[in-house]
Amino acid sequence: MTLTEKRAWITLVVTVVTYAGYVVTVLRRADGRTLVDVPYAGPLLSTIGIAMVAAIVLEILISMVTPNASRVTDVRDKEIGRLGEYIGQSFVAIGGVAALLMALAEWDWFWIANVIYLNFALAAVLGAVAKVVIYHRPFPGW
Known part of the structure; x- marks a missing residue:
């Protein structure tokens, strides 16, 4: 497994766990409200801060555990990374449009902020899933 694929797995796991933690925290704080x-x-x-720190720490730990792992990226790694980012970024655009429409409709800031955060999380998850899937399937053109 390449370092690039390991990063995709780290992004996937960290994003899902931290976003789920956020949702649970907010729902618990509601307490009838x-x-x-x-x-x-x-x-x-x-x-968001915990997710960034966790991703960095996990990457460092994985690098320490597998010090001989190749850090060299080839053209295929770069293309997979680019394709995964293109796929994931579609949710950033969707979230931006949704937040804009919600602001124009004068929705509460809670919903606007949360739809933006949800779409950032979905972008990270979708991009990471795309990268992992592409790593395990024949890449178009290769």
């Missing part, structure tokens, strides 16, 4: 009344900014920012 409507979701728009839940203080969400702190958990949202904390979750």
